[in-house]
Amino acid sequence: MKKIFKDKTESVREAKVAPEMPERPKENKLTDTNYSRNKFYKKGISLMADEKMEDAVRAFEDALRIDPGHVDSLLKLGYTRFHMTDLAGAMDAYNKVHEIDVTNADAWNLKGLIYYRQKNYEKALECVEKAIESNPTDGMSWYNKACYLSLLNHIPESIEALKRSIEIDVKNAKKAVRDKDFENIKADNGYRRIVEVVVLESIRQGYHKVGQIVWTTMLGKAEVEDGAKKLIEKGLIVKIEKNLGLQKIEEYEITPELAEKIGVEKKGFFGTTKKSQPVLVQHLKEISEAVQAAKAAIEKGDVKEIVSRLDIFIDPAKNGAQMIELFFEEHREIRLYKIRLTDRGFEYLQSNKQKMLELLDHIEMTVTKKLRSVTAQNA
Helix, strand or coil: CCCCCCCCCCCHHHHHCCCCCCCCCCCCCCCCCCHHHHHHHHHHHHHHHCCCHHHHHHHHHHHHHHCCCCHHHHHHHHHHHHHCCCHHHHHHHHHHHHHHCCCCHHHHHHHHHHHHHCCCHHHHHHHHHHHHHHCCCCHHHHHHHHHHHHHCCCHHHHHHHHHHHHHHCCCHHHHHCCCHHHHHHCCCHHHHHHHHHHHHHHHHCCCCCHHHHHHHHCCCHHHHHHHHHHHHHCCCEEEEEEEECCEEEEEEEECHHHHHHHCCCEECCCCCEECCHHHHHHHHHHHHHHHHHHHHHHHHCCHHHHHHHHHHHHCCCCCHHHHHHHCHHHHHHHHHHHHHHHHHCHHHHHHHHHHHHHHHHHHHHHHHHHHHHHHHHHC
């Protein structure tokens, strides 16, 4: 039986496919008509965490006896049965979810995982495509689609799905480089570029030796060296030799020109990162200018221009790296806005214009506070 909470070396996908359930407010039997159902549901979640799967199944079944249409309990019941290798029981739970809501993306994604376990990759692909149809901004569904396409040897399509997954959640790049399901696409230039991105980001974060990059990314040594070689050929990094006693140590550094654009972190004595104040000020000013341009485009209502302006916050060659470092959650929201605008156009803009402006106002206000703080420190 596979564990719900995996070690780092275990399957990336299975550790993440479980639908995340939102936290609920505190409740009691006097204020919540679903108190008993929720009590069993929460008990099941706790038992899952303790890996007491049979007891967890009974708890979810108790919740469903009270409320047979409780979708969260059905999803968790299916996922628990899946990890007990009761694939038929898991599928039955997900089918019941689709009897209630045929568009439920989590159930489609989890059905795909059952077919994946059975090595029926065509059916797994059909399921995950329905999940994406219901929720096109779910990065894990795109990631799973990329895996199934790779296993089916559909290389270009797999690369495109993986790129979309990374666009939604940049952390999927690091997962992909150590996922065995992508063995079929590792020779493709698109995949190699993903490896290069991971290597470059590791160097930017202050890991300059091959061994350090291997350790932090779980890439193979040959992959790291090949990625670094390509980055050197592109003029993005340089290799330098340092003398350590009688030994020569090879390290990689980002070129000064690129460092000016994306910023470079240095590891302090306790492993913390430090960034020089002038670079930080420059990055904050660039983000502020990008915010002003994006707000103006939104007010004009030009979807194509808005998408272009939002890309400045996402593209690592522009302000993407700075946004991840300084505004991680906001970076994620902007990526989602860009994807949804691209998919749905002006209709989506009309419905979400105010939310987008509020997000940009929040970023602008935070930038102003950070600039004042830096100025005060330097005074």
